[in-house]
Amino acid sequence: MTLINNTRLVVILGPTSTGKTDLALNLAKKFNGELLSCDSRQVYRGLDIGTGKYPNLNIKYQISNIKKRKAHWEIEGVKISMYDVADPKKQYTVYDFIKDATPIIDDILKRGKLPIIVGGTGLYLKALLEGIPNLGIPVSEKLRMQLQKLSKDELQGKLQQIAPDRWERMNYSDRQNPRRLIRAIEIVIQLTVNKLRTQDDKGRSQNDTYVLKIGLTAPRDILYQRIDKRVIIRVNQGMIDEAQQLHKRGLSLKRMRQLGLEYGVLADFLEGKIKSKEELIKVLQGKIHGFARRQLTWFKKEKNVSWVDTEGRNYFQKVENLICKWYDNPINVA
């Protein structure tokens, strides 16, 4: 993965429904930019309404202004990469994301455009900007299959046995988390038994890339209101139908559940566990509130973010000013 030196990129981050994509589209037009979605679900083909690929709630963006291309979309002439790059039937991970997104960012830069990364998935963003150790150590399905049969206690015991140092480094919460335990064991076995080696990907910020991070926020109650409203809009946009279509085309309900949030709840709906549209909406709203909270927990720790309250008037203008300033005096704030 070659990186281009002395370049810059903008990151827009924040919890769901703060209008990241809207803002990014606007900025792209002003600063000759191109968007790259840093989102673990928008990568999947066919998950459109439920993942919010259609940017705005209102009529601002007509469907006719949206063009779906092979592995990206074009909205009002602005290219958005990392949409539709994966088959929803197959699992797509951070590793895949980095592999796919890195050359695209390089390409955007090569063409002299400003990459604007729209990030809702903290882990992916972290991987992109800072890199993640052990990212190169692949998943072993067979191993996972075996490990999944073990209880939490057994997993804990196994990890303590084969890699006490690694166990020591885990915090209490992670030690209770079977998924993390399995991954930890997997890494150890891949490194020792299978003799794989770690290849550290340093990520963008450690190279000569100037990164400007803009975080969007809103007061909690406003955020919840927006989420609630958006859920209703999406249901009206045909979210249920979308799920039905996916299922018809062979996406199992089990797999749909793995796709999280809306799709998990929609799977329950299709199966009849959730009986009414009203119930569906209510459950969804609650779940998405929780999701937004988790995003906030993650992003709060993110360093060097210029936070902007989207409730403030002219916040678009504020962001533009930030970028102009940054252009005059580029600091690597990552």
Added chain:
RNA sequence: CCGGAGGUGGCAGAGUGGCCAAUUGCUCCAGACUGUAAAUCUGGCGGGAUUUCCCUACGGAGGUUCGAACCCUCCCCUCCGGA
């Protein structure tokens, strides 16, 4: 008006004499997170003092009891069925 069921913490819903400030789910709050991350996991959730302490609590008012969310009486309200 008669018959039946029921009123519990933000909601749903357990508990039916002491171990109940009250199971559990949801919501909500806080947090973790180095290959499923919209996932997964942890803690909190009446108020206050902040090691087993106090106060206010299970529709309302009385009563029985050493002791009641749980038993009795009356009242209020809700739902279902019949007039």
